[in-house]
Amino acid sequence: MDKEAARDYVRMRVIRDLKPLLDAQIAAAMGIRLTLVRDKSRRFVHITDPAQIAQALNAGDEGASYWTYTKPPRHRHRGPDEPGAR
Numbered sequence: 876m877d878k879e880a881a882r883d884y885v886r887m888r889v890i891r892d893l894k895p896l897l898d899a900q901i902a903a904a905m906g907i908r909l910t911l912v913r914d915k916s917r918r919f920v921h922i923t924d925p926a927q928i929a930q931a932l933n934a935g936d937e938g939a940s941y942w943t944y945t946k947p948p949r950h951r952h953r954g955p956d957e958p959g960a961r
Contacts, residue, residue: 907946913939 876884889896910928911919919942922928931941 903946909944909946911942911944913941 910922910931912922912927912931914920922931932943934940937943
């Protein structure tokens with residue numbers, strides 16, 4: 876595949892998945908919160924249901940039955956209209 880065909884392929888993929896890509900970038904820019912709870916086999920699993928998260932937080936047993944993590948915001952050092960290095 877030549878360079879121009881590769882660029883076209885990347886453009887097509889980005890346009891096709893634009894909404895989830897933008898949602899992920901915005902979440903990363905703002906910081907990402909994760910809540911993990913222990914399942915029946917005592918392994919931690921990621922939960923996203925607000926009712927399950929509230930139940931875990933109200934249990935008051937962080938570390939034993941649930942963990943919360945925050946991934947710090949990602950910062951860019953250039954403006955949104957400034958081109959990156961090419």
